[in-house]
Amino acid sequence: SRHSYLPLETLHEALGPYPAGLGRPLAMLVQQYPEYGERIRTGLERLYASAVPRPTGLPAGSGPATELARVLEGSWDAVLAAVPEKAPDLLGKLAASPVGSAKAGAASGTVTPIEWLLENGLLIRLDANHVELPREVGIAARGGLIIPSLPVTPPEPRLNSVRVSLRDNAAFGAVAETLRLVTELLAAAQSEPIATLRTGGVGVREVRRLADSLRVDREQVVWLLELAALARLIALDPDSSRWTAAASGSWHLSERHEQWLQLVRAWLDAERAPSLVGGRLPSGSTVNPLSSEASRTDAPAVRRRALSAALAISTEAANDDGRACVLDASSLIERLTWQQPRLRRRFSRLVPGMVVEMGHLGLLGSGALTDLGGAVAEDRFDDAVEALRDALPEPLTHFMLQADLTAVAPGYLEPQVARELALLASAEGQGPATVYRFSAQSVRRALDTGQDAAAILAFLEKHSATNVPQPLRYLVEDTAARYGSLRVGPAFSYVRSDDDAALTALLADPAAAALGLVRLAPTVVTAQATPAELASALRELGYSPALEGGAEVRQPIRSAGSTPSSSAVRTNPWVLTEEDLEAQMKVLRGSARPGPGGGAESEAMIGLETLRTAIRTKRAVRMGFADSSGNSTRQVFVPLSVHAGRVRVFDPENETERVISVHRIMDVETVEGASTDA
Structure with missing residues (x-):
């Protein structure tokens, strides 16, 4: 053979x-x-x-x-x-x-x-x-050397210094601000889920909307999105392709030091590099937030090495004058490169962004390594949590109401109070001392949740350090008095009858509960079903309704030998055809796929094996993939390498190299008779 x-x-x-x-x-x-x-x-x-x-x-x-x-x-x-x-x-x-x-x-x-x-x-x-x-x-x-020579002792960086008190104030302030913004992001995602692009990730329009909502710049929104996703505080709904708040209840019930620990652990172990978002790919497109292009399997190791290097430099420069050395990305890169010269390019790409992220999490304060950062570098998380618990002030349960229809929160509010106040008023500005402004629109927002004027005023009187100003009291009472003069509700059909007793009996029938009946007038009842569905259900219950407008009544499906029963109200009596049943049986037997996702896992493995074989044999392949606009494209490439969910290919038509994410590839086939030395 x-x-x-x-x-x-x-x-x-x-x-x-x-x-x-x-x-x-x-x-x-x-x-x-x-x-x-x-x-x-x-x-x-x-x-x-x-x-x-x-x-x-x-x-x-x-x-x-x-x-x-x-x-x-x-x-x-x-x-x-x-x-x-x-x-x-x-x-x-x-x-x-x-x-x-x-x-x-x-x-x-x-x-x-x-x-x-x-x-x-x-x-x-x-x-x-x-x-x-x-x-x-x-x-x-390189001076005639294949591997540049390195000094025997580690390089001594030129470092500035900062007072320890300023370092700690900056670090604890950054922690409090990060926790506050993450909480606001969860509230924003809960009220309006974050849409994604067809190609994956969050687009510029959604980032701009969140920046306006949180009152921060777009770079900080990107960081918050990535951090919340790493901590699994937001999750992608596969049905709607939107990111929404997940397990936000446990987040709000946790103490701030517990919230911080959850974020830091997720950041340390995450195989993603948020700082890569916004960068350019070889194809010319931009890396979007929460997209697969920001994945880096080496990110956890680089983070821990950067923290260890920061701890080593800070320990060497420590003194008793009450000052701490200020680290920068270049100093850390020099120390890390001295330890592992072959990884210089990796450190140069990832460490600068990680230094910024350390500042947001309080591991660095004013550029200097904090006690929190040192404890995390040595995996002493209990000590870090204890230090943070002692440093952060207790949350406040009160705010100050002013006559200009504003409320001032002089510090970090207890989460439940902050959520209720954010429902009643719109936040202005940013920072711990946030200003909230009341308006008729914000008060109506609270009324929409089922509150009334008495409940709103009771909350304000309980948590306000000052008396409720008269203009604010008038605003709440007047808005509540005018609220509900017009009422809107869903209805798909109606039942009207001159027989008041018949409608009363229908509403009292437990078997009709699935219809969503609501009485609007003595002779009119609305239902949450279409006219055809409502008529079929009423006939099941023994009534003889007449359809207005000539609508067709579709009989519900019954199994063989069944009889009409008042306990089986069908509000969706669709008729299945033989073609529908045959198509479903093909899917169950495996002879047909239910959609583009059918058999995706096995097809992906076959496609990767085809790519690896083409790389070893230096053959070209014809690849079908989704481009940056979501359009299906087929093109001949020469695969060069497959690593970390990305395929590096050579485009012989344009004589360029490209990187294509594996999840965008739909099918791969070897081009017969085509080989190359690329």
């Missing part, structure tokens, strides 16, 4: 496409991109014209790649002197990570540093959006 073998790529997968963070060799790039050799020749002539010495002792028949490698090895300082002003900084960045984003711009009168490097062969363009630094250029930029 004929056997086929696939290469074992364990070493390649372990090292990645760019071992030690270096690009591919010049000789390989020249072989794969023949036009690149001509660029190298042109660049060498320009370098020689700029006083860069020619190499000697080149072997006969040496190509441009060998000649450029010899120049870089022996005359790197002279090459740096010949490049444009900002080009050395660019080379230094690419020396740590060889592939960078650089869109091909339109021709202009000036040559940018990146264009100069491309024209002279020190950099190669992979596609319209990416460039690569060759291996020999990267080694030269």
Whole structure:
């Protein structure tokens, strides 16, 4: 029998496409991109014209790649002197990570540093959006070292300091503000669930609406959404595709230190990076809040390493003068890179956002590590909770009413009081000392929940530190007096009869309770059923109704041998056809899928296996997927890698690399007879 073998790529997968963070060799790039050799020749002539010495002792028949490698090895300082002003900084960045984003711009009168490097062969363009630094250029930029040397002792950052009292005030204030905003976000999600986009995540319009509702900027709304989702305080309803408050009752009943602990634990263990929201994907689209593109399986490990590094730096710089050292992202990145040099790119991408998040959670205060942060870094959560419980003031149960129809909360209100006050008045401004303004609309909002003027005034008198002003009392009483002059309710049909006794008997019949009957007048009753359904149900009960308007009565379905019974009122008597039954039986037998989601799990596994096989055999695939607009698209790609729910592919038509989320892929098939070395 004929056997086929696939290469074992364990070493390649372990090292990645760019071992030690270096690009591919010049000789390989020249072989794969023949036009690149001509660029190298042109660049060498320009370098020689700029006083860069020619190499000697080149072997006969040496190509441009060998000649450029010899120049870089022996005359790197002279090459740096010949490049444009900002080009050395660019080379230094690419020396740590060889592939960078650089869109091909339109021709202009000036040559940018990146264009100069491309024209002279020190950099190669992979596609319209990416460039690569060759291996020999990267080694030269690292000072001739494959792995840059690191000091034996950790680097000593230049740190400022802040008074411990200011640090603690800033940290505890940030904790109180975060808890208050999360509570307001849950209330907003409860009253109006947060809509999602067809492609996943929350759109700009919803973020703007929440920013106006919470009176914060959009960046803070993104952080609050991600934090609430991480703590499972909001959940995605699969039926409506909207995020709504989940388990908000337990949140409101918890003490503030317990709420803080719930948020911190969720943040520490979350495999997401909220700071990536708003960034650009290789495809050019933006990462939306609560979308899968912000997932990072390495985020928990990086958070704990950042906290440990912050604790180590703070301990080394500690003194007894009542001041604490102020940390910044660059100091943490230097320390983390010294510990794990290969992860520098990962730290540079994730740590700056995590530093900001630590400040929101009180782990940092004014940039300095707090006692809360130190306890969390050492997994001493009980000590952290105890310190926070002692530091935060007790919640208030009172507020101050003013004659201008406003109420001032001088601090953090007890959650139940805050919810009731937010129902009666609209909050203005932000912060712990919030101002609430009463209006006829806000009072009607409370009346809609079933309250009356007496209950509202009783609440105000109980929790107000001042007397209820007369203008506010008049507003509540006058709004309640005018409330309900017109009443609106649902009704689908009605029953009218001159026989008052017959309608009274119908309303008293327990079997008619499912119809939702409401008496509006002595001779009129409304129902929560359509006219046809109501007539069928009444006939089941032994009545003989007449339909007005010529509506058709549809008889309810009965099983064989059944008889009409007053205890079986059917308010939805639809008739099933033979076609409906056959279609349902096909679904149950597995010969038909109920919809696009049918068999999704097995199809996803088959698609991933097809992609992995195509990667090993270097074959192209035809992929069907949903684009950023939700439209179905089919296109031929060359898959390069599959990792963390994302597929990196090469688009041969546009000569660009793309990253596609696995959940957007609908089907994958290998293109027969097509292979590539991409």
